[in-house]
Every structure is written in structure tokens, then in C-alpha cells.
Amino acid sequence: KPGETDEGEQIYADAMALQFPSKKLVGEKPYFLMGDSDNSTDLWYWRNDTNAIIKLQTSGYKTFDPDGVEETGGVEGSGVTDNGQYRVVMKRALHTKDAENEVQFVEGEFLPITMTVWDGSNGETGGDMRTVTAWYNLYLEPEPSKAPMYLAVAGIAFGLVIMSTAVYVTKNGNGHAPDADGQAHGGATD
Incomplete structure (x- = not known):
């Protein structure tokens, strides 16, 4: 002091x-x-x-x-x-x-x-x-960009939509909507 x-x-x-x-x-x-x-x-x-x-x-x-x-x-x-x-x-x-x-x-x-x-x-x-x-x-380090995180989330969401569509098509056969019986029909030759 x-x-x-x-x-x-x-x-x-x-x-x-x-x-x-x-x-x-x-x-x-x-x-x-x-x-x-x-x-x-x-x-x-x-x-x-x-x-x-x-x-x-x-x-x-x-x-x-x-x-x-x-x-x-x-x-x-x-x-x-x-x-x-x-x-x-x-x-x-x-x-x-x-x-x-x-x-x-x-x-x-x-x-x-x-x-x-x-x-x-x-x-x-x-x-x-x-x-x-x-x-x-x-x-001072710049704050990291959040763009990669947003791209990853968008990629996951897009992947889920594709997978859901593929599961739906596979379960319902040939990609046609089911009729009243719940059966999927492949087209005009049924």
C-alpha cells in the first residue's frame, strides 16, 4: 500500500x-x-x-x-x-x-x-x-456459423420424408392407393 x-x-x-x-x-x-x-x-x-x-x-x-x-x-x-x-x-x-x-x-x-x-x-x-x-x-474467434447445423436438420427431415414415403409405398404395394377392401391394385388390368 x-x-x-x-x-x-x-x-x-x-x-x-x-x-x-x-x-x-x-x-x-x-x-x-x-x-x-x-x-x-x-x-x-x-x-x-x-x-x-x-x-x-x-x-x-x-x-x-x-x-x-x-x-x-x-x-x-x-x-x-x-x-x-x-x-x-x-x-x-x-x-x-x-x-x-x-x-x-x-x-x-x-x-x-x-x-x-x-x-x-x-x-x-x-x-x-x-x-x-x-x-x-x-x-477473438468468430462465432461458428450455424448453417451446417441447419443443413443437417434439413437433411434429416428430408430423409425422414423419403423413408416414410418408401414405407407407405411398400406396405400398400406398387404405389397405388388401396380400394375400399384395403387392397392395392396395380392398374387397369386388375
């Missing part, structure tokens, strides 16, 4: 963030350290002292300032600590109303993602000191 040591040294909050390009990629990815002036990033940020998730848009590490930000951007989540390890879960709708300025998760497309961790007890804070990954790609 943030505060001071007995010697008066500052202890900062531990934190983690997920980072995505703010806009659909056309050309280059944003710079992986919180974007750049041409390509901003959406940063979903969590701190252990508040256990709150906030959403920031950054255009370079010098634009990173989470203090006082309460905007969640529809991102929800929380974190827990257990024996010095954190588990943080974040979630948001795949699509937002502001598709021009916020990351959109599209099935069947690759989306760059980075992860950043700040070890506050090690003096890591702000945009200057942290552990960060390079860009990785997140891929």
Missing part, C-alpha cells in the same frame, strides 16, 4: 494496465509506451490502493496522468492480492458508441495489446518507470 517507510521514503501504489490502440489501425501501431501524437492509446488502469479501474487516453508517456481521473469508459473490474501476487479482471462491451475514438473488439480481427505493471514499493510510478511488454495480438 502507498505511504512512507519508517525512514521517510515514499511507497507508491502497485498498478497494472492494459493498452490498446484507440482507433482502428491504418498503417503503423502506436508507440508501445503509451502511444504517440499521431496514434493515441486506450489505457485501462488499475491501482491496488483504490481497487478501481479507470480509462485514460494517452498520446505518449508524458500524457499519462491517472490522478483525479474517474472516467471508466465502460470498463469494469477489480483486483485481489494473495501472498504478494495480484489478480486483476477487467471487462467492457466489445463495441462502444464512440467507435471513432475508442478501441473496438471485432471478431476475426487481430488487435494489438500491451500490458504494463508498476511495482510501487520499488519506486515505479507514472510514465517513466514500469515493466511493459511489446505489442502482442489479441484475436
Whole structure:
């Protein structure tokens, strides 16, 4: 937890963030350290002292300032600590109303993602000191088509109709309707 040591040294909050390009990629990815002036990033940020998730848009590490930000951007989540390890879960709708300025998760497309961790007890804070990954790609599998299932059901139904017709014809002989006696007759020569 943030505060001071007995010697008066500052202890900062531990934190983690997920980072995505703010806009659909056309050309280059944003710079992986919180974007750049041409390509901003959406940063979903969590701190252990508040256990709150906030959403920031950054255009370079010098634009990173989470203090006082309460905007969640529809991102929800929380974190827990257990024996010095954190588990943080974040979630948001795949699509937002502001598709021009916020990351959109599209099935069947690759989306760059980075992860950043700040070890506050090690003096890591702000945009200057942290552990960060390079860009990785997140891929959401498209929902499988239901067409094969519908074709299978239609095929089974068609097969049942053919079988029922064949059974009917076989039981009633030569495919002619039975007369009043229940006998099937084969035609004009009976």
C-alpha cells in the first residue's frame, strides 16, 4: 500500500494496465509506451490502493496522468492480492458508441495489446518507470456459423420424408392407393 517507510521514503501504489490502440489501425501501431501524437492509446488502469479501474487516453508517456481521473469508459473490474501476487479482471462491451475514438473488439480481427505493471514499493510510478511488454495480438474467434447445423436438420427431415414415403409405398404395394377392401391394385388390368 502507498505511504512512507519508517525512514521517510515514499511507497507508491502497485498498478497494472492494459493498452490498446484507440482507433482502428491504418498503417503503423502506436508507440508501445503509451502511444504517440499521431496514434493515441486506450489505457485501462488499475491501482491496488483504490481497487478501481479507470480509462485514460494517452498520446505518449508524458500524457499519462491517472490522478483525479474517474472516467471508466465502460470498463469494469477489480483486483485481489494473495501472498504478494495480484489478480486483476477487467471487462467492457466489445463495441462502444464512440467507435471513432475508442478501441473496438471485432471478431476475426487481430488487435494489438500491451500490458504494463508498476511495482510501487520499488519506486515505479507514472510514465517513466514500469515493466511493459511489446505489442502482442489479441484475436477473438468468430462465432461458428450455424448453417451446417441447419443443413443437417434439413437433411434429416428430408430423409425422414423419403423413408416414410418408401414405407407407405411398400406396405400398400406398387404405389397405388388401396380400394375400399384395403387392397392395392396395380392398374387397369386388375
